[in-house]
Amino acid sequence: MIDRHGLAAFLSHRRHQLQPEDVGLPRGPRRRTDGLRREEVAALCNMSTDYYARLERGVGPQPSEQMIAAIAQGLRLSLDERDHVFRLAGRTPPARGAHGDHVGPGLLRILDRLQDTPAEIINELGETLRQTPMAVALNGDASRFTGDDRSLGYRWFTDPTASAAYAPADRLLLSRVYAAGLREVVTMRGPGSRAERLANALLERSEDFRELWAAQEVGLRPTEVKRFLHPEVGELELHCQTLLDPEQSHRLLVYTAEPGSESAEKLRLLAVIGAQTLPGRPAGS
Secondary structure, three states, X not given: OOOHHXXXXXXXXXXXXXXXXXXXXXXOOOOOOOOOOHHHHHHHOOOOHHHHHHHHHOOOOOOOHHHHHHHHHHOOOOHHHHXXXXXXXXXXXXXXXXXXXXXXXXXXXXXXXXXXXXEEEEOOOOEEEEEOHXXXXXXXXXXXXXXXXXXXXXXXXXXXXXXXXXXXXXXXXHHHHHHHHHHHHHHHHOOOOHHHHHHHHHHHHOHXXXXXXXXXXXXXXXXXXXXXXXXXXXXEEEEEEEEEEOOOOEEEEEEEOOOOOHHHHHHHHHHHHXXXXXXXXXXXX
């Protein structure tokens, strides 16, 4: 059963605790009260202001699991807080694990402060969970992918446009890295895991993957400097720094260019161009 009063009170309390700078919003000189406005939270949750406001007033419908997940992410809730909201809404919390899409508030706070930098949050299967606008401009919008295609490693072996976004000299190493990384995740997660299902799907579809899988490689890592091929600005050499959230096995990837380099100038140009419609470009790294 949904606890409408408890849900309304908890959502209102968490909204008032959040500050604009916590979610990457400007405070503005005319803001007179602490906390976020309802319309700001609704926008963060990708829902209408009226729908969210009704939940806070305790008169809204029972939210779906998808709506609750969106609210938990928009309000930057921890996993325990997310599960609490699910129970208040009369729903069963999702199973916890490395494949979960709920990004921890710590990583989100960092990502919110990187809006002028290509940065993204991915899980252990290479599925992009969040991107900054600059990451979308660099790699395309990852939210358009569904199913197995959400994984860059899967697309790498099944969609030729995925590898086309990287320098040709780097593609063999990246292929080996993706195969070796997936082997490690399969071993860690065990039979019946999403990782094993993904590997089996690739073994059926890709001869290149079958050859690399047979090599039994593990422990390979990509180079720190990655070379991207962008249709508007050309080749960029970017350093990739990684921050790991061990609880969810999520990684925050941040791409930067050497100051004063040609790639730094191209990044500035990319910021001016903005996110283009790049239907064939992959997201992630």
